[in-house]
Amino acid sequence: MExxxxxxxxxxxELIEQRKRKLRELRDLGAAPYDDxxxxxxxxxxLVSAYGDFEESRLTASPVECSVAGRLVAFRGFxxxxxxxVQDSSDKRIQIYFSKEILGAHYLLTKKLDVGDIIGVxxxxxxxxxxxxxxxxxxxxxxSKSLRPLPEKWHGLKDVxxxxxxxxxxxxxNPEVRKTFxxxxxxxxxxxxxxxxxxxxxxxxxxxxxIPGGAAAKPFKTFHxxxxxxxxxxxxxELYLKRLLVGGYDRVFEINRNFRNEGISTKHNPEFxxxxxxxxxRDYNFLMDFTEELICYVANQSIGTLKFEYGGxxxxxxxxxxxxxxxxALKEAGVPDDIVGDGAKLVKWAQDNKIDVTxxxxxxxVLDEIFKEKIEPGFIQPxxxxxxxxxxxxxxxxxxxxxxxxxxxxNSDVNxxxxxxxxxxxxxxxxxxxxxxxxxxxxxxxxxxxxxLQDKERGDEEAHAMDEDFVRALEYGMPPAAGEGIGIDRxxxxxxxxxxxxxxxxxxxLKPEQQKPEQLKQEQQKPELQKPQSQQKQQKPESQKPxxx
RNA sequence: GCGCCACUAGCUCAACGGCAGAGCAGCGGACUCUUAAUCCGUUGGUUGAAGGUUCAAAUCCUUCGUGGCGCACCA
Numbered sequence: 299m300e301x302x303x304x305x306x307x308x309x310x311x312e313l314i315e316q317r318k319r320k321l322r323e324l325r326d327l328g329a330a331p332y333d334d335x336x337x338x339x340x341x342x343x344x345l346v347s348a349y350g351d352f353e354e355s356r357l358t359a360s361p362v363e364c365s366v367a368g369r370l371v372a373f374r375g376f377x378x379x380x381x382x383x384v385q386d387s388s389d390k391r392i393q394i395y396f397s398k399e400i401l402g403a404h405y406l407l408t409k410k411l412d413v414g415d416i417i418g419v420x421x422x423x424x425x426x427x428x429x430x431x432x433x434x435x436x437x438x439x440x441x442s443k444s445l446r447p448l449p450e451k452w453h454g455l456k457d458v459x460x461x462x463x464x465x466x467x468x469x470x471x472n473p474e475v476r477k478t479f480x481x482x483x484x485x486x487x488x489x490x491x492x493x494x495x496x497x498x499x500x501x502x503x504x505x506x507x508x509i510p511g512g513a514a515a516k517p518f519k520t521f522h523x524x525x526x527x528x529x530x531x532x533x534x535x536e537l538y539l540k541r542l543l544v545g546g547y548d549r550v551f552e553i554n555r556n557f558r559n560e561g562i563s564t565k566h567n568p569e570f571x572x573x574x575x576x577x578x579x580r581d582y583n584f585l586m587d588f589t590e591e592l593i594c595y596v597a598n599q600s601i602g603t604l605k606f607e608y609g610g611x612x613x614x615x616x617x618x619x620x621x622x623x624x625x626x627a628l629k630e631a632g633v634p635d636d637i638v639g640d641g642a643k644l645v646k647w648a649q650d651n652k653i654d655v656t657x658x659x660x661x662x663x664v665l666d667e668i669f670k671e672k673i674e675p676g677f678i679q680p681x682x683x684x685x686x687x688x689x690x691x692x693x694x695x696x697x698x699x700x701x702x703x704x705x706x707x708x709n710s711d712v713n714x715x716x717x718x719x720x721x722x723x724x725x726x727x728x729x730x731x732x733x734x735x736x737x738x739x740x741x742x743x744x745x746x747x748x749x750x751l752q753d754k755e756r757g758d759e760e761a762h763a764m765d766e767d768f769v770r771a772l773e774y775g776m777p778p779a780a781g782e783g784i785g786i787d788r789x790x791x792x793x794x795x796x797x798x799x800x801x802x803x804x805x806x807x808l809k810p811e812q813q814k815p816e817q818l819k820q821e822q823q824k825p826e827l828q829k830p831q832s833q834q835k836q837q838k839p840e841s842q843k844p845x846x847x
Numbered sequence: 848g849c850g851c852c853a854c855u856a857g858c859u860c861a862a863c864g865g866c867a868g869a870g871c872a873g874c875g876g877a878c879u880c881u882u883a884a885u886c887c888g889u890u891g892g893u894u895g896a897a898g899g900u901u902c903a904a905a906u907c908c909u910u911c912g913u914g915g916c917g918c919a920c921c922a
Contacts (some may be wrong), residue, residue, distance in 0.1 A: 312891060313857055313873060372882070379879040397879065413872080427880050446857080450871050452883050453859040459914045460858095471858095513922040534922070560921045561848085670921095690922090722922095732922065760921085783922075798915095809913065 313447045320410040321443045329407055331443040336418035338367035343388030345423065346431055354425035364433060365420035366392060367441065369470065372451060373413055380408055381432075384419065389476055393432040394419050400436060407440070413451070414444030414470075462806050475801075478794045481600050482802055485790055486553060488599035489573060492592050498549040498575060503538035505531060505555065511768065512536030512693070514760040516559040518568075531557035536693065536781065537768045539576050540736060543779050544771045551575035553786065564798040565728065568807050571786040578777040581695075581735040582719045585780045586682050589723060589731055590617040593680075593789070601793050608726050608795055611678055619680040619723075624669070627683055631672045644668075662689030663758075677724035684721040686734075692746040692762050694718035694734035695778075725792060733782035740772035 324331045345364055349357070368386030378398040385391040398405040411417070419438040426432050449455040454471050461468040461475075468475050490500065508527065510517035512534030520529050535552050542550050556572045577584065597604055597615055604615040622630070625638060637643040641661040648664055653671045665687060673683075688696060697717040720734035737743050747769070753761035790802040800806035 311857070316873065374881050374884050375878090376881075376884085377878045379881090381881045381884085383882080393882075395880080399879075426882090428882080430880095430882075432880090447872065448858085450858040450883095452871065456859070457854095457914090459854090462914090515922065516920095536922090556922095558921075561919075563918095563921085564916085566921065693922090729922085762922095811913075 314445050317412055317443065317445045317447075320412065321445070324407065324410045324440055324443065327407060327410070329410075329440050331440045333418075333439050333441050336367050336439055336441050338386075338418060339365045339420075341388035341390070342366055342368065342384060342386045342392035343390035345392055345433075346390055349423055350431050352423075352425070352431075357423050357425060362423040363420070364423060365418065366394075366433065367418040368416065369444075370411060370413055370415045370417055371448075371470075373411060375408070378405075382411075384417065385470075389473070389480070393426070393430050394421070395424075395426075395432050395434050396438075397434070400434065404437070407438075411440070412444060412447075414446070414448045415440060416442035416444070458800075459808075462800055462808055463811055465804055478790075478796060478802060479804060481794050482790045484600045485596055485793060486786065488596040489553065489592070489784075489786075491599075492595050493549075493551050493575060496549070498551045498577075499547065501539070501542060501547070501550050501552055502554065503535045503542075503552060505557075507532045509763050509765045511763055511765045512538075513556075513558075514762060516759055518557050518559050533558055534572070534783070535574050536783070537765055539574055540776060540779070540781070541768065541771045543576055543578055543736075544774055544776045548578035548777070549576070562807060564800070565788070567787065567799050567803055570799070570803075573784040573786055574781065576736070576779050576781040578779045580780045581778065582684070582721055582733055582780050585733045585782050586619075586621065586684075586721060589682075589733065589782065589784075590619055590680075593730075596789070597793060606793070606795070608792055609797060611726065613679065613726065613792070615680060615725075619682055621682040621684060621721075623685045624683055624687065624717075625685070627673045628669065631676070633668060633672065638665075662687060666690055674724060674729075675727045677727055680723060680725045680730075682721045682723055685717045686720045686722075688716050688718050688746075691718045691720050691734060692750055693737055693743075694720045695737045695739075696742070728788055728792075729785070730788055730792070731782055731784045733780065736776070736779045736781050738772060738776040738778055740769050743772055744769045 321331055345366070349362060366384055366386055368384040368391075370382055371385045371391055372383040374381045380396040382394050382396070383391040384394055396405065396408045401408075417438055418441050419433060419435045421433045421435040421437070424432055424434050449467065449471050455461055455467055461472070465475075469479075494500070506520065506522075506529040507517075508529060510530040510533050512532075513536070515533040517530035517533050520531060521527070522529055534556055535554065539550055539552060551573060552575075553571065553573045555569045557569050558566075559568065560566060562568065577588075594604055594615055594617060597606075606613055628638065629635065634647070637647045641664070644661065644664050648668055651668075651672075653667055677683075685697060686694070688694070695718060697719055718734060720732075722729050722733075723731035737746070747762060747764040750762040751764055754763070787799050787802050790796070791799060794802060796802050
C-alpha cells in the first residue's frame with residue numbers, strides 16, 4: 299500500500315467515483331457545480347401554503363414565477379422529462395418538473411444530477427394531474443454537487459451511531475429529528491421571553507473556573523499556558539451569578555453549558571445546558587409558583603399543550619403541582635422516623651433494604667441515596683419536594699426556626715434549622731429543577747465550605763471546594779434571594795418525548811470514531827507483559843503496513 | 848468501570864457450520880404527469896479488526912474496537 303492523502307474515511311468507493319465523474323461532466327457542459335450567491339425568492343413551505351390550494355386554471359390565468367434553493371431529495375427521470383423534489387430550510391419539500399421541451403439543451407444537465415445535490419431552480423407554478431403543486435423549471439443551477447450517497451429514501455437512516463456521529467445526515471433525512479431541534483429552539487426562546495418579560499437580564503459568566511463550584515461534581519481540568527494556570531470547566535455558574543446579586547442585579551439568568559466529568563447515559567452528557575436564574579428579595583416559595591408558570595408557559599409556547607405523553611405515560615402539567623416535604627416523602631415511602639438523624643441506624647436500614655451504601659458514605663449521602671432509590675421513581679406527575687436537610691444543600695438558606703416562613707402549606711417541618719429552604723421539581727421521576735433560598739450569611743457559608751472540605755478530606759471527590767472570593771463577596775452583603783436551576787436538556791426530552799439525552803443534543807459526546815493509525819501503531823508497540831503469544835503475532839505484518847510520517 | 852446485546856454492499860435487512868443474498872440506491876437501456884414511478888439488463892463484499900477451532904467460519908471460541916441498553920457513577 300502506498301502512502302496516500304486520502305482521509306481516514308473511505309472517500310473513493312464506486313458510488314463516490316460515479317458522482318465525481320458527473321461533477322467533471324457538469325463542468326464540461328459549462329456548469330459551475332459549486333456556484334455561489336443564488337438568492338432564492340421563495341421557500342418551499344411558503345409556496346405550498348400560499349398556492350397549494352389554487353386550481354390549475356387559476357395558476358394558468360395569472361402565472362406565478364418563483365425560485366427555490368435546496369437539496370434534491372427525490373428524482374424520477376423519464377426520457378424527456380423528470381420530476382424531483384427539493385427540500386429547503388422551511389422544512390418542506392416542493393415538487394419540480396424538468397422538461398426537455400422547455401429546457402432545450404440545458405436539459406442534458408439533469409442527467410448529471412443525483413439525489414443529495416443542492417440546486418437552485420426558477421420557473422412557474424402549475425398543478426399536476428394528481429393535484430400536486432409543482433414548479434415547471436425554466437432554468438436551474440447546480441449549487442453544490444453531492445459526492446456521497448444519502449441513505450435510502452424509504453427506510454432512511456436508522457443506525458444510531460451514524461445518526462449521532464453524522465448528525466448532518468440525520469438532519470437531512472429524518473424530519474422528526476429536525477422537529478426535535480426546532481422545538482428545542484422554541485423552548486429556549488420561550489424561556490428567554492418569559493424571563494425577560496419579567497425583568498430578568500441574561501448574562502454570561504465564566505466557563506473556565508479557577509475553583510469549580512456551585513455543585514457537587516467532578517470537573518474537567520484544563521490549562522492556560524500564558525497564565526500558567528490550571529483551570530476547570532465549570533460545573534455550575536451559581537457562584538458567579540450570586541456575585542452579580544452582590545453587584546446589584548436583582549434578576550439575572552444564564553442559559554449555558556455545564557461540564558461534569560461523569561459517566562455517560564441516556565440522561566447524562568458530559569456537557570449539558572442549564573438555566574440558572576436568581577431573584578433578589580424573594581424566597582423559594584415564590585419560586586415554586588414561578589416555576590409552575592414558567593414551565594407551563596414554555597409547554598404552551600412550544601408544544602401547545604399541558605397534557606402530553608412521555609414514554610407511554612400521560613403527563614399533565616396543569617397547576618397546582620403536588621408539594622411534599624423531603625422527610626414527609628421518606629415517611630410516606632415507609633422509612634421509619636427514628637432512624638432519620640441517626641447515621642448508624644440509617645446505614646443499617648439502607649443496607650437491609652438493599653440500597654447500595656459505600657463505607658465512606660456520609661450521613662447526607664446515605665439519605666440522598668435512600669431518597670433516590672425509594673422516593674424519586676414515584677414522582678411521575680410534577681411534584682415539588684421541599685425542605686431538604688442542610689447537609690445536602692451547602693449553598694441554601696436554613697429554614698427559619700419559627701414557623702414564620704411564608705407559604706407553610708407543605709411545610710410540616712418548620713422549627714427545624716437542620717433543614718433548608720429548598721425544593722426540587724420532579725417530572726417523570728426525573729429531577730427537572732432545583733431551587734432554594736440562597737444562603738447570604740457569609741459566616742454560615744464559610745462554615746459550610748469548611749464542612750465540605752472535611753468531606754473532601756474523607757474522600758468525597760465531589761464535595762464543594764472552598765471559594766474564598768465568594769465568601770468575600772457575601773461579606774459585602776448579598777440581598778436575600780431565590781435561585782433555581784433547570785436542566786434544559788431534560789426539559790427538552792420531556793417536551794419532545796425523547797428517551798435519550800442524545801436525541802436532544804445535536805452532537806452528543808462519543809468516543810472518536812477511528813483511532814489515528816499512529817495511535818494504533820503505538821499501542822501495538824507497547825510492551826504488554828501478559829499478552830498471549832497470539833496477540834504478539836499481530837505485530838508481524840508490520841513491515842507491510844504503510845509508513846506514516 | 849461491570850454485564851448483556853449488536854456490528855454483513857452506500858442505506859435497510861436476510862443467510863446462524865456447507866457457493867455471501869434481497870430490496871432500495873447506483874450503472875446501462877426504454878419511457879413527457881411521476882411521487883417508494885415502471886419495465887429490461889447489470890456493477891457492487893477483507894461479513895467491525897486480529898487470532899484460534901474446523902475438511903469448511905458471516906456463523907463456534909478468545910482478545911480488541913465502536914455503539915446500544917442496563918448497572919455503577921451522577922447538584
